[in-house]
Amino acid sequence: MPDLTTLSRPEPIATAEKPALVGLSREELAEALVAIGVPAAQTRMRIAQLWHWIYVRGATDFGAMTSMSKALRADLDRHYTVGRPEIVSEQVSEDGTRKWLFRFPSRGAGRPVEVETVYIPEEGRGTLCLSSQVGCTLACTFCHTGTQKLVRNLTAGEIVGQVMMARDRLGDYPGLTATDGAAVPETGRLVSNIVMMGMGEPLYNFDNVKQALLIASDGEGIGLSRRRITLSTSGVVPMIPRTGEETGVMLAISLHAVRDDLRDELVPLNRKYPLAQLLEACRTYPGISNARRITFEYVMLKGVNDSLAEARDLVRLLKGMPAKINLIPFNPWPGTAYECSDWDQIERFADVVNRAGYASPIRTPRGRDILAACGQLKSESERLKIRERMALEAMIAG
Numbered sequence: 001m002p003d004l005t006t007l008s009r010p011e012p013i014a015t016a017e018k019p020a021l022v023g024l025s026r027e028e029l030a031e032a033l034v035a036i037g038v039p040a041a042q043t044r045m046r047i048a049q050l051w052h053w054i055y056v057r058g059a060t061d062f063g064a065m066t067s068m069s070k071a072l073r074a075d076l077d078r079h080y081t082v083g084r085p086e087i088v089s090e091q092v093s094e095d096g097t098r099k100w101l102f103r104f105p106s107r108g109a110g111r112p113v114e115v116e117t118v119y120i121p122e123e124g125r126g127t128l129c130l131s132s133q134v135g136c137t138l139a140c141t142f143c144h145t146g147t148q149k150l151v152r153n154l155t156a157g158e159i160v161g162q163v164m165m166a167r168d169r170l171g172d173y174p175g176l177t178a179t180d181g182a183a184v185p186e187t188g189r190l191v192s193n194i195v196m197m198g199m200g201e202p203l204y205n206f207d208n209v210k211q212a213l214l215i216a217s218d219g220e221g222i223g224l225s226r227r228r229i230t231l232s233t234s235g236v237v238p239m240i241p242r243t244g245e246e247t248g249v250m251l252a253i254s255l256h257a258v259r260d261d262l263r264d265e266l267v268p269l270n271r272k273y274p275l276a277q278l279l280e281a282c283r284t285y286p287g288i289s290n291a292r293r294i295t296f297e298y299v300m301l302k303g304v305n306d307s308l309a310e311a312r313d314l315v316r317l318l319k320g321m322p323a324k325i326n327l328i329p330f331n332p333w334p335g336t337a338y339e340c341s342d343w344d345q346i347e348r349f350a351d352v353v354n355r356a357g358y359a360s361p362i363r364t365p366r367g368r369d370i371l372a373a374c375g376q377l378k379s380e381s382e383r384l385k386i387r388e389r390m391a392l393e394a395m396i397a398g
C-alpha cells in the first residue's frame, strides 16, 4: 500500500506583505533590493550571493546566508521570504514514484490553490514532472486533469517552488540527504530532468513557464542542461517557435491521434490548430536535429487509436522529422470511458514504429497506485470520493 504522509510547514512561500524572492529574474531581484535601500552599485554582487544561496545551497531563510551582513539579512527577512510551498501531502508509490500536493497562497481575492508534482526515480536519472496551471482549459478527453476547470496560472516562483521543494524533500542540495530514505538514482543528480507535463497547458502560461525554465537552467544556480528539460504541449502552434527561440528546451507534443477527426475528439485544441499546422511547427522547431529530437506522446486507447494502420499512418506523418514516439499505456481514472490497449497490441504497434526507424519506448506506467501517472493528476481540491477510489483500484487491479 502506498505510504501517505501528511506534513505541514508553518511558513507559506509568500504573502502579500512578504513576497517571495524565489522565481524572480535577476532584473526583478535588483528592483526588490533597491526597494529596500540596497545601493544600486551593490545589487550585482548581492544578486550573485542570493542566487547562490537560494538555488545552489537551497537556503530556506535569510539567516543562513552568512556571506551577507547581519543587517542586510535582517532587512531582507523583514520584507521578503525564501520559503517554500506548503506540503499538503506526500505519497510514495510502491515503485518509488512520489507525488506531492503543494498549496500556494491566494493571489488577490482568490483562494489558496493546490497543485500536484511528481518525482520519478529511474536508474541514472530522476525526473520531476511540474505543473504549470491549476486545472486546465483544454479538456482532453483521456486526461483526468482536463476534468478540473482552470483556476489560475502558476507564477514563475510557484513553478520553481515545486523544484525547490522536491529537492528539499529528496535531499538534493550539498550536505543534505533524503528525508526518509526516498528512492533516488544511485549516481548523478537526484533531480536530473524536468518535464512540464503535469497539470495545465504550459504554453497558455508562457511567460511564467519561460522564466521558471530559464531559472532552472541557469548555470549559476540549479544548472540543469536545457536538453534535460522538456516542455510538453497539446499543440498551441503559435507559441511553439517562441518556445524554441526563447527557452531552448526540448519539445514534446501530446499527439495521440493521426487523423484530425479523432484528434479533434481526444485533444479538442486540434480544432483550432489541426495536425498539418502542428506538424509544420514541429518540423521548423528552432534547434531541431537528430540530437534534439521532438518527442511525440501517444496514449494507447483500446479500439480508439491503436490499430496497426494508425501506426503506419503515424510513421508517414512524421517522415523525415527527427522524432521519438513515447507510447503511453492509458492510465485509468474514475469516470473515464476509455480502456488501455492490450499489451500485445501495444507491442505490435511499437514494432511498426520501430521498424520504420523511430525509437518508440513503451512508457512503463509509474505511480498508478497513487494516481501519479500520466494524465491522472488532479488536485485534491476535488478530492476523490472513497467510492470513486475503490472503483479506480478495482479498475487498475484489472
Ligand code: SF4
Binding pocket: 136, 137, 138, 139, 140, 143, 144, 145, 146, 147, 198, 199, 200, 201, 234, 254, 375
Ligand atoms: S492533457 Fe494536458 S492540455 Fe490536455 S487536459 Fe490534460 S493537462 Fe490539459
